[in-house]
Amino acid sequence: MNTAASLWSAVVVSGIYHGVNPGMGWPLAVSAALMARNAGNLYKALAALAVGHLLAMAAILFPFSALMILVEWQVQIQTGAALLVIALGVYLLINRRHPRFLARVPPSRLALWSFLAAMAHGAGLMLVPIYLGICGTLETDAGHAAAYSLMWNNATAALAVALAHTGAMVLAGGAIAVGVYYWLGLSFLQKSWFNLDLIWALSLILVGSIALITAH
Amino acid sequence: MNLRPDPTFYPTPQMAMQAPVETLAFTLMLSPDGSQPDGLAVVDVDPNSDTYGQIVHSLFMPNKGDEFHHFGWNACSSALSPLTGHAFLERRYLIIPGIRSSRIYIIDVKEPLKAKIHKIIEPEELKAKTGYSRPHTIHCGPEGIYVSTLGGGGEDGTDGPPGIFIMNCETFEILGRYEMDRGAQEKHYDFWWNLPRDYMVSSEWGLPPQFENGVVPEDLLSNKYGHSIHFWDLRARKNIQTIDLGENHQMALEIRPAHDPAKEYGFCGVVVDTTNLQGAIFTWWRKEDGTFEAKKTVTIDPVPADADDLPELLKGFGAVPPLVTDIDLSLDDKYLYVACWGLGEMHQYDVSDPMNPVLAGKVEIGGIVKKTPHPNGKDFGYGPQMVEISRDGKRVYWTNSLYSTWDDQFYPGDRGAAMVCADVGTNGGLTLNENFWVEFPEGYRSHQIRLEGGDCSTDSFCYPSV
Numbered sequence: 104m105n106t107a108a109s110l111w112s113a114v115v116v117s118g119i120y121h122g123v124n125p126g127m128g129w130p131l132a133v134s135a136a137l138m139a140r141n142a143g144n145l146y147k148a149l150a151a152l153a154v155g156h157l158l159a160m161a162a163i164l165f166p167f168s169a170l171m172i173l174v175e176w177q178v179q180i181q182t183g184a185a186l187l188v189i190a191l192g193v194y195l196l197i198n199r200r201h202p203r204f205l206a207r208v209p210p211s212r213l214a215l216w217s218f219l220a221a222m223a224h225g226a227g228l229m230l231v232p233i234y235l236g237i238c239g240t241l242e243t244d245a246g247h248a249a250a251y252s253l254m255w256n257n258a259t260a261a262l263a264v265a266l267a268h269t270g271a272m273v274l275a276g277g278a279i280a281v282g283v284y285y286w287l288g289l290s291f292l293q294k295s296w297f298n299l300d301l302i303w304a305l306s307l308i309l310v311g312s313i314a315l316i317t318a319h
Numbered sequence: 320m321n322l323r324p325d326p327t328f329y330p331t332p333q334m335a336m337q338a339p340v341e342t343l344a345f346t347l348m349l350s351p352d353g354s355q356p357d358g359l360a361v362v363d364v365d366p367n368s369d370t371y372g373q374i375v376h377s378l379f380m381p382n383k384g385d386e387f388h389h390f391g392w393n394a395c396s397s398a399l400s401p402l403t404g405h406a407f408l409e410r411r412y413l414i415i416p417g418i419r420s421s422r423i424y425i426i427d428v429k430e431p432l433k434a435k436i437h438k439i440i441e442p443e444e445l446k447a448k449t450g451y452s453r454p455h456t457i458h459c460g461p462e463g464i465y466v467s468t469l470g471g472g473g474e475d476g477t478d479g480p481p482g483i484f485i486m487n488c489e490t491f492e493i494l495g496r497y498e499m500d501r502g503a504q505e506k507h508y509d510f511w512w513n514l515p516r517d518y519m520v521s522s523e524w525g526l527p528p529q530f531e532n533g534v535v536p537e538d539l540l541s542n543k544y545g546h547s548i549h550f551w552d553l554r555a556r557k558n559i560q561t562i563d564l565g566e567n568h569q570m571a572l573e574i575r576p577a578h579d580p581a582k583e584y585g586f587c588g589v590v591v592d593t594t595n596l597q598g599a600i601f602t603w604w605r606k607e608d609g610t611f612e613a614k615k616t617v618t619i620d621p622v623p624a625d626a627d628d629l630p631e632l633l634k635g636f637g638a639v640p641p642l643v644t645d646i647d648l649s650l651d652d653k654y655l656y657v658a659c660w661g662l663g664e665m666h667q668y669d670v671s672d673p674m675n676p677v678l679a680g681k682v683e684i685g686g687i688v689k690k691t692p693h694p695n696g697k698d699f700g701y702g703p704q705m706v707e708i709s710r711d712g713k714r715v716y717w718t719n720s721l722y723s724t725w726d727d728q729f730y731p732g733d734r735g736a737a738m739v740c741a742d743v744g745t746n747g748g749l750t751l752n753e754n755f756w757v758e759f760p761e762g763y764r765s766h767q768i769r770l771e772g773g774d775c776s777t778d779s780f781c782y783p784s785v
Contacts, residue, residue: 130401137783138515138581200489206403206461209517209554216402289330289782292399298322298407 107240113233114264118271120306121156121226122279125296128152128217129276131210133283133292145284146277148213153273155217156226160265162218163227164234168257171238172250178318181239184231185314191225192307199300229307232314234264324406327772328396332578332650333784335396335710335773342368343431343771344707344716345390345413346738348377348763351723353384355762359415361431362738362757364716364770372755376432380424381439385417386723389767391457393425393464393488397779400514403461408488412437413769414464416454418722419531421445421470423454425491431771438491448493449484452476453527456509458779461554463488465497467510469524476527481507483521502558506545509574512553514781516580519551520603522571522587533724536632540593542566548574548587548603550611562613564601567594571601575648575655575776577673581783584673586655587613588646596621596636598643598659602673617668617676619643619659624688632728639687642729644721645705647775649712651784654679654747660702660721661729663689665741667715667749679747684739685719687729693739694753700734701726707768708775715741715749720764736765 136145329335342365358379394408421442453470464486470476483497506523523545576585584604600617621638642661663686668676685699701719736759
């Protein structure tokens with residue numbers, strides 16, 4: 104597998120990882136359908152969660168895509184981003200408290216909740232090193248291209264990364280939500296909900312570290 | 320923090336009903352004159368045990384004069400809320416406020432027979448951080464542990480209105496007041512909510528000078544106790560509607576919403592109607608447009624009595640008022656239990672149709688005039704008061720003290736603590752269990768009961784029963 108292919112699979116795998124994590128919202132889709140006694144609400148809730156997650160990805164990736172036009176600073180940017188991701192991982196490792204502001208979001212605002220949950224847990228930031236790697240693979244084709252087309256390529260890549268990641272997230276989370284709603288029942292929630300706080304923080308550190316090593 | 324959700328957290332009320340039955344109960348003991356420290360009794364409620372019905376462990380506090388009343392858990396089924404992600408808390412600590420001292424004890428009951436004090440929050444800290452006093456009802460919710468208070472600031476608790484404050488659910492640090500806009504709310508008592516629908520309901524007893532030294536008859540007869548219930552936008556922390564039940568409906572106390580969050584109704588008990596001495600239950604519900612309504616759905620009549628059989632306070636009325644002082648709803652939302660503390664009766668209403676409750680069962684025990692003994696022949700002092708239902712709905716436990724100074728007015732003299740259990744028939748009906756009788760230490764009275772692993776007045780559920 105070449106670099107581009109492995110980076111794109113990392114985008115999809117991280118999407119699946121976010122999707123199956125109850126903390127990113129699939130139980131809300133089950134709850135929405137049960138409360139309304141209408142399966143349609145499950146899909147509406149999933150759509151709202153997807154929109155929020157997509158926006159959170161975009162809000163993090165686009166600023167980096169703009170930065171990447173500074174081609175000669177590429178290594179520094181990658182190093183900085185990797186350090187940022189590691190720093191967040193270390194912070195989440197030390198501070199295990201849950202962000203209180205999420206508790207103030209009303210249950211009717213699922214997209215906002217999903218956006219804030221992804222931001223608070225650094226779900227977008229986790230993608231940054233992977234995304235920067237993908238920009239690097241694009242660069243070989245566009246090495247001598249004008250700044251404008253470089254920016255365009257980076258922006259399209261950011262959009263593609265956000266879409267692929269969110270798509271994988273919604274499919275994975277949606278599959279579990281549908282499974283629980285129709286077949287598995289809510290006891291699945293009790294049995295399958297693992298405390299991922301530690302693993303999540305470690306994944307951020309891992310992604311950052313790999314990026315740090317490969318950037319140099 | 321656990322790696323998996325605490326096994327005593329249940330997504331739905333139905334799943335909680337199917338859980339293993341309780342083997343232990345926690346009951347508060349109070350020293351009515353403050354001569355001894357208050358305590359927590361761990362009671363064996365496992366019928367197969369040799370110590371069935373006995374206190375198997377007691378923990379007494381290092382202070383006197385706290386007056387224990389209500390209490391609750393640090394975490395309940397609300398931790399499974401998909402919005403807050405606190406699923407890995409442990410149901411491990413009991414939060415016990417002193418209603419008279421304003422001191423709060425955090426008791427670690429991970430090993431119930433070795434229950435120990437984990438933390439004490441002194442009254443000064445509570446007052447400095449919230450401006451509230453006389454902490455009361457405990458519920459675990461989206462932002463941590465919510466605690467209602469009956470008093471505001473100042474020595475007598477009348478400097479500013481009482482309200483709710485929030486505590487961190489892991490460190491038990493007091494975070495501050497809950498209310499951002501309290502609207503017309505000036506008194507407080509109980510509160511509960513519907514978490515997925517994002518609303519809260521609160522009720523009113525009276526201000527501290529109206530209860531601490533006993534009921535004030537002039538205030539009661541001029542309808543100065545609480546008679547409104549308040550509806551809140553839970554997460555916006557805003558009072559969105561106040562319903563006045565009518566000023567004659569004095570003391571709107573316990574709020575019991577349907578446990579199934581898909582249902583948008585609940586109940587509230589009213590102690591006494593000053594026009595006719597009736598006790599009452601109101602049903603409240605949320606309408607399509609998001610506003611609320613309430614209607615009186617149960618009335619319980621007073622019973623005429625000879626003045627000689629009545630305490631000073633009631634002699635002029637020639638009747639015993641029912642005094643509806645506590646209510647509790649089974650987890651299937653089917654039976655509402657109503658304690659008639661004055662009459663000495665525990666009523667069981669079938670509330671399958673919440674607008675038309677039907678009396679399904681009744682137990683007579685204690686009472687101002689009737690003084691019905693327990694089937695085991697022992698005297699049951701006072702009347703049925705704090706009531707708790709097992710998760711499966713098959714057993715109902717209750718104690719007999721209301722509040723130290725009020726006990727003395729309605730039931731002069733010391734009549735002893737009690738805790739009894741009644742069995743629920745398959746099609747309703749209520750029968751006292753002859754074999755269950757708890758002996759409490761001398762000089763104590765008993766108040767609220769909590770069951771190991773959660774019960775019908777602690778846990779808030781985030782998913783509907785299917």
